[in-house]
Amino acid sequence: MTQAPSHVQTLSGQSPPLWRLLQATASAVQATRQGRSLTAQLESVPHELRPGVQALSFQALRQLGRATALRELLAAKTPPPAVDALLCTALALCWNDADAPYPIHTLVNQAVEAARKQRQTQAQSGFINACLRRFMREHDTLVRQTDTDPQSQWNHPRWWVERLQTDHPQHWQQLLTLAQKPAPMTLRVNTRFHAVAAYQQQLVAMGVSAQAVGQQGLQLTKALPVHLLPGFSDGHVSVQDAAAQVAAPLLMQDMDATKSWRILDACAAPGGKTGHLLELYPQAHVLALDVDESRCERIHQNLQRLALSAEVRAADAGQPAQWWDGNPFDAILLDAPCTASGIVRRHPDVRWLRRPTDSGQLAKTQAALLKALWPLLVPGGRLLYCTCSVFKAEGDETVQAFLQRNTDALLHLSPGHLIPGQAPIGLPVEHNPLGEHDGFYYALLEKRQG
Structure with a gap:
């Protein structure tokens, strides 16, 4: 077997066998197909395998559209889930020789070994071997046959590609291309x-x-x-991504940093934006909410590292009667739940976890949160609505519908959807994230006086 790249070296300096990494990577692909997040799946991977499995899983999920199309040509019917996941994992890693993490023959041999050493795939190891050997023989022809399939070409579900074409006719190709590259730190x-x-x-x-x-x-x-x-x-x-760094200064721009503003961070975990607010406005009283108690612990940890203090509560921001003390807020940050379509390069599983109806369902949640939190704002106060989504149903459409229903709401500033590599419209130059940032949406709303 070829020596493993440095990212799969264990702490002892020994490389785990590639077949073990492929087994765990295939399990991650299967779990994603069954609706489990990659982050959660990786937590169950043995510590010595985790770096290598994460690297291979990211690559496999970024190439899963192509791999699935190739498997459909190689197999007359869909194999059992574990077999299909291992076969597609091998195809995803070896279909493009230039990007393969190991020599193709090594990947094929070790994928077959992985099948033989696992109960769920053992009986089908010969089938996996036959498919991969045929793929090696007919590589160019098979790849050419999948070139015209949008899901294969762009490695995103067809509905996702079509939605970006509709929402961002000038930039959809750029968004899909960037999603295939590792995100910058x-x-x-x-x-x-x-x-x-x-x-x-x-x-x-x-x-x-x-x-x-x-x-x-x-x-x-x-x-x-x-x-x-x-x-x-x-x-x-x-x-913290450059686009996410826009939130705190945009919400509080031109506000006196020496005053004790009351600020609500409505969906705060893991606490990056909470910490940023307090770095800029150390005198502020910040209430940080998250519906998940375990995620609230992440907020505590982040604030502790920064030596900052906020009131952190596990509560549903959409149910103020359960946690609000009746004192209005000067500013509210609503980083609303969304499809996370803007951070797919950091979480390549998201594209395969989401369904076409998710965006519309989440837009209802976003609208409900806006409706619940707006009365908590003082006259003249600001609410910054943001999502890490590039789908317009979770951005412009949600905000425009809210403005039509609330005559006391003004759109103070809306740079709209921040597209990586594109200068946002209407965002003050000092806030411009530039560079290869994540996809985000921002709208700064202000409550009319009187």
Whole structure:
């Protein structure tokens, strides 16, 4: 077997057998097809296998559309789920020789070995071997046959491709192409400790190159473990995408940082935006909510690292009667639940987990949250509505419907959907994230006085 790449080396320096990595990767693909998130699935993977399985799973899920189309040509009927997952995993990893993590013959041999050593696939190991050997013999012809299938070409469900074509006729290809690339690692410099340029120089001294993005961001040319970041454990820097860094300064722009503003972070976990708000407005009283108690613990951990304090409560933001004390808020951040279609490059399983109806159902949840939280805002106060989605049903359409129903609401500022690589319209230049940021939607609403 070919020596494993560095990302699958264990702490002892020994490489786990590739067939074990392929078994676990195939299990991740099967779990995704059955509706389980990759993040949750990886937590069940043995620690020594996890780095390699994560890397292979990301690649397999980014190429699953092509792999599924190839499998349909190789097999007259769909094999059992575990067999299909292993076969598609092997095809996803080896169909494009230029991107294959191992030599093709090694992947094929080890995929067959993985089948032989697993109860659910053992009886079908000969079938898997026959399919993969045929694929190697007829590679060019089979790949050409799948080139015209949109799901195969773009490695996203057909409905997803069609929706982007409708919502973003000028940028749909760019969005789909970027989704196939690993996301950059972007830092948010805590300017209570360092100027952005000063922290950038610390990275340069370590041999780490970074480009300034937005107000406080540094986008690294190569990701590195957080424990290697200077001052990370002391809150000097956080990992946060450039588009997500827009939220806190946009909500609070031109507001006096010395005042004790009452701020609600309505869907706060894991706490990145909560921490950013308090870095910029340390005198503010922030109530951070999340419906999941375990996710509230993540907020606590993030704030503890930053040496910041907020009131954190496990509660449903859409049910204020259960948690609101009756005192209105000066500002509300509503990072609403969404399809996460804007962060698919960080979570390649999302494209296969979502269904065509999800966006419409989530839009109802978003509308319900806006309706519930709007009365909690003081006259003249602001509510920043955002989602990490590029689907318009979860952005422009939701906000326009809300404005039509609420005559006391003004659209103070709406840069709309932030498309990676495109300068957003109407966003003050100091907030412009630039670079290869995630897809986001922002609308800043203001409540009329009187």
